[in-house]
Amino acid sequence: MLKLEALDLRKGTFRLQADLEIQPGAQVAVIGPSGAGKSTLLEALAGFVPPAAGRISWQGQDVTGQPPGERPVAMLFQDGNLFPHLTVAQNVGLGIDPNRRLSPQEEARVTAALARVGLAGMEGRKPAALSGGQHSRAALARVLVQNRALLLLDEPFAALGPALKSEMLDLVSEIAQETGATLLMVSHDPQDARRISREVVLVADGRAHPPAATASILDSPPPALRAYLGATPDR
Numbered sequence: 536m537l538k539l540e541a542l543d544l545r546k547g548t549f550r551l552q553a554d555l556e557i558q559p560g561a562q563v564a565v566i567g568p569s570g571a572g573k574s575t576l577l578e579a580l581a582g583f584v585p586p587a588a589g590r591i592s593w594q595g596q597d598v599t600g601q602p603p604g605e606r607p608v609a610m611l612f613q614d615g616n617l618f619p620h621l622t623v624a625q626n627v628g629l630g631i632d633p634n635r636r637l638s639p640q641e642e643a644r645v646t647a648a649l650a651r652v653g654l655a656g657m658e659g660r661k662p663a664a665l666s667g668g669q670h671s672r673a674a675l676a677r678v679l680v681q682n683r684a685l686l687l688l689d690e691p692f693a694a695l696g697p698a699l700k701s702e703m704l705d706l707v708s709e710i711a712q713e714t715g716a717t718l719l720m721v722s723h724d725p726q727d728a729r730r731i732s733r734e735v736v737l738v739a740d741g742r743a744h745p746p747a748a749t750a751s752i753l754d755s756p757p758p759a760l761r762a763y764l765g766a767t768p769d770r
């Protein structure tokens with residue numbers, strides 16, 4: 536499991552604390568008011584924000600001091616971050632080797648990942664020749680080839696229209712189930728949480744709270760979430 540013990544994260548005067556556990560294979564939505572620390576939490580899990588105190592462990596192994604590349608973590612960002620001068624296959628290959636020197640087996644992994652996300656035959660295209668949804672799929676393939684146990688998604692599909700977003704969420708959820716990966720997804724849309732997550736980590740009031748059942752937290756939100764949800768078109 537993913538275990539955060541007395542974790543204390545700082546960014547300037549901002550402070551976020553966390554004491555929680557997430558079971559392997561869980562698909563958890565991370566929700567909370569703007570500026571509450573959702574991205575900070577994911578950045579700390581990925582190794583980009585060294586904690587001021589506390590411990591992060593995965594399957595009993597302390598990863599608190601591990602550099603990002605050595606953690607069992609792959610992260611998908613909102614803009615997908617594809618390099619415009621590289622082909623789709625080259626962009627995905629970066630997930631395996633930043634220098635893009637791939638063995639034939641690794642090339643085959645890239646091809647398989649592209650097929651899995653519905654981009655078979657588009658290996659040689661440049662990102663400019665992809666639609667928004669295809670862009671997201673390529674970015675997801677790059678995460679897939681990394682074969683990491685923890686997938687962190689920071690509002691990855693916010694720029695897509697509702698139908699496309701639902702399609703991508705379902706694809707991510709299916710892939711996570713197939714690979715057994717544990718999924719943490721920041722979202723501003725409660726419907727995203729309802730769609731793929733049975734559990735929610737609420738980040739509010741300086742704390743990332745232990746996972747709670749999605750339906751119960753969204754149906755009767757705690758005060759810290761109520762005002763924020765009131766502004767969203769959930770109900």
Ligand SMILES: Nc1ncnc2c1ncn2[C@@H]1O[C@H](COP(=O)(O)OP(=O)(O)OP(=O)(O)O)[C@@H](O)[C@H]1O
Nearest residue numbers: 546547548549567568569570571572573574575576
């Ligand atoms: N470099 C920094 N120095 C000081 N404070 C920072 C820095 N970066 C972010 N913060 C503050 O840290 C807090 C948490 O930011 P974070 O991006 O994690 O929030 P969030 O919940 O992801 O917000 P949003 O939903 O708006 O994306 C915010 O109040 C922000 O102003």
